[in-house]
Amino acid sequence: MPRFFVAASNIFGGVAYMDGKDAEHLKVLRVKKGEEIIICDGQGKDYICRVTEVGGGSAEAEIVETTVSAGEPSVSCRVYAAYPKGDKAETIIQKSVELGATEIIFFPSERCVSKPDTSSVAKKLERWNKISREAAMQSQRGSIPAVRAVGSYNEAVSEAAEADLPLFLYEGKCKIGLLDAMKNNDGFKTVSVVTGSEGGFSPEEVEKAEAVGLICASMGPRILRCETAPLCAVSAIMLYSGNL
Amino acid sequence: MPRFFVAASNIFGGVAYMDGKDAEHLKVLRVKKGEEIIICDGQGKDYICRVTEVGGGSAEAEIVETTVSAGEPSVSCRVYAAYPKGDKAETIIQKSVELGATEIIFFPSERCVSKPDTSSVAKKLERWNKISREAAMQSQRGSIPAVRAVGSYNEAVSEAAEADLPLFLYEGKCKIGLLDAMKNNDGFKTVSVVTGSEGGFSPEEVEKAEAVGLICASMGPRILRCETAPLCAVSAIMLYSGNL
Missing domain, CATH: 3.40.1280.10 (SPOUT methyltransferase, trefoil knot domain)
Known part of the structure; x- marks a missing residue:
């Protein structure tokens, strides 16, 4: 599943909002409406999301599941x-x-x-x-x-x-x-x-x-x-x- | 002390013989007759040597002390x-x-x-x-x-x-x-x-x-x-x- 960083301030109300380079990146990877992606808030949380809107320099994805990012070491x-x-x-x-x-x-x-x-x-x-x-x-x-x-x-x-x-x-x-x-x-x-x-x-x-x-x-x-x-x-x- | 690799076959009778690139390298580092250098045979042995001849594309150094190379790990x-x-x-x-x-x-x-x-x-x-x-x-x-x-x-x-x-x-x-x-x-x-x-x-x-x-x-x-x-x-x- 493709994985993106989105600022925590752009994740609220069960939705992650992407713009600028993040939305661009989504486009480059040809991710389409309905597909699942992982969005990480850069603060140790991962969200499995379903893309609901994409195009015009922005994108939205609804949060399906929230988990702790596995990639962070304990020290x-x-x-x-x-x-x-x-x-x-x-x-x-x-x-x-x-x-x-x-x-x-x-x-x-x-x-x-x-x-x-x-x-x-x-x-x-x-x-x-x-x-x-x-x-x-x-x-x-x-x-x-x-x-x-x-x-x-x-x-x-x-x-x-x-x-x-x-x-x-x-x-x-x-x-x-x-x-x-x-x-x-x-x-x-x-x-x-x-x-x-x-x-x-x-x-x-x-x-x-x-x-x-x-x-x-x-x-x-x-x-x-x-x-x-x-x-x-x-x-x-x-x-x-x-x-x- | 400058350190050089010399093939084990060029170290015998208490003397290390250097030629080609090794002698060249000695020259580049401006090592002179009488100076001490470390010569490693590439097989785990280090020799502290005193340079006795240098120039004309070759060099000789007499062995002063033989030690085990410290740089080799135990595994x-x-x-x-x-x-x-x-x-x-x-x-x-x-x-x-x-x-x-x-x-x-x-x-x-x-x-x-x-x-x-x-x-x-x-x-x-x-x-x-x-x-x-x-x-x-x-x-x-x-x-x-x-x-x-x-x-x-x-x-x-x-x-x-x-x-x-x-x-x-x-x-x-x-x-x-x-x-x-x-x-x-x-x-x-x-x-x-x-x-x-x-x-x-x-x-x-x-x-x-x-x-x-x-x-x-x-x-x-x-x-x-x-x-x-x-x-x-x-x-x-x-x-x-x-x-x-």
Whole structure:
């Protein structure tokens, strides 16, 4: 059954109202009056609907059944990534969303080669949130993970530290591996995964991260690329928390 | 310390002999006589060496210390991927090598859009093995995972079935998830991960896989892209087997 995201504000009185790109998408897929589709409100609810009106740039569908979206994992996992080079940010977003991340946050760090300015970040975020939406649709998520940016390294690590399991993934000497870090915090419901750019983190940044309470954890002796590290971590977290 | 792969046959009598691209690479990195480098024989051994000769397209280095390469995981994980579209094969190879796979094997399946013929496969394999070598160097692996192709779906699944934990990753209805499949086969030393192309597997292919002994396992309710599924699985396997 084809699946669409429709803003929760457009679902009321037992009917889902689609316009703009959503109605366009329905047309592209040649969905006709009377057919059943799944509409997700992006907030964890799925509606099985029967299309009652379609055409003229809008569409309506009556709700037949309401269920909880199956695609949402039981833990909330935020990915904090230092700005990478080229189009690696897009890879991080697309794959993190597929794998079950809740939010993706970019931040500048000392060794970032690319530190976009405010106006360029705004443009990028528009594009990045589109990639998240597409990945959420494709992977049948029940919500669309937000992509946002924070202005400083300090802000990123302070925010990340609030999670039950605040991970700082670092290829240098760490006292603990990812598996043990999870075991030591069993039952966690929220996780942060902080990862570096191509050049990694400076010793001062590692110190700061530990000072605000992040757990410096390694992912084994293999050196992962900056776009691979978050994907490996999210996969590992989903396995450990029973979501795979 | 810079790290190079040198064929085991070029390491003897306490000396490592480098020529061709390896010597070239040494030159590019401006490594000079007297400097220390790490030479890996690609078979799990690392040699800390002191460069004694460099220039004229060749180089020599005397062995100072011999160690086991730290980058090799304790389990052997083979990735069997149905030919994907475009350059996704390269993504699968690069990331699988980083994450610790032992070998990457491509095979044709019913729903593959791209099924390269023999001569085109030969060309691709040359390029793909180069990508594996580069990824192995970058991630500090102790061996260079081979990339190869098998000619048929049946061959792929029969071969894959030989592992202690022969996984067939499928987005359809599976009796078991990835985590439980691993728990049921605790202590596994060899794993196969069979994943499909964009179109997934046909019901007949699923049947065949189960008939030869593969374990049909799901990776949760989220639908992963064909290049994401093997990376998620290898990450999960490395976590579970204590390699993260």
